[in-house]
Amino acid sequence: QVQLVESGGGLVQPGGSLRLSCVVSGFTFSTSAMNWVRQAPGKGLEWVSAINPSGIGTTYADSVKGRFTISRDNTKNTLYLQMNSLKPEDTAVYYCAKSNTYSTNSDYYTGRSDYGYRGQGTQVTVSS
Numbered sequence: 001q002v003q004l005v006e007s008g009g010g011l012v013q014p015g016g017s018l019r020l021s022c023v024v025s026g027f028t029f030s031t032s033a034m035n036w037v038r039q040a041p042g043k044g045l046e047w048v049s050a051i052n053p054s055g056i057g058t059t060y061a062d063s064v065k066g067r068f069t070i071s072r073d074n075t076k077n078t079l080y081l082q083m084n085s086l087k088p089e090d091t092a093v094y095y096c097a098k099s100n101t102y103s104t105n106s107d108y109y110t111g112r113s114d115y116g117y118r119g120q121g122t123q124v125t126v127s128s
Contacts, residue, residue, distance in 0.1 A: 001026045002026040002117055003024065004095075004117070005023050006020060006096055006119045007022075008122060010123075012124070014088060015085060015086065016126070017083060018083045018124060019080060019081070019083070020080065020081040020083065020094055021078055021080055022096030023078050024077050029074060033050060033051065033052050033053055033099040033102035034050070034051050035097040035099045035115045035116060036070060036095070036096055037097055038094045039093050039095070039121075040092040045113070046092070047109040047112065048064055048068065048081070049081065050102055057104060059109070061109070061110070064083075067085045068082065068083050068084070081094065086126045088126045093123050093124075094123075095118040095121045097118045098116045099116045
């Protein structure tokens with residue numbers, strides 16, 4: 001049974017930082033590309049970042065490039081998203097997702113309706 005459990009969300013002031021975690025089970029994490037996606041209130045899914053199975057390759061949406069860092073620990077079956085310099089527009093439910101592919105081209109991910117099997121999400125609210 002595939003399971004992805006996100007944690008680490010919360011309320012943070014603009015300019016602050018959060019680190020999200022996603023613990024997975026039920027599939028071979030070390031051979032799976034992974035995504036972080038988010039959904040703001042009243043909006044569709046927005047792809048945030050992707051990482052290849054080894055963790056060497058990472059890709060980011062323009063909206064988060066330079067502020068967010070995706071990483072993984074294959075020994076712990078855990079995916080991370082370090083978020084710095086947070087803005088109110090980063091407010092959303094953040095999901096990790098198991099991906100079938102990995103691309104170094106962010107355009108590959110933009111505008112899709114499906115980013116893979118997701119967990120239940122963790123809420124991130126950026127507000128003063």
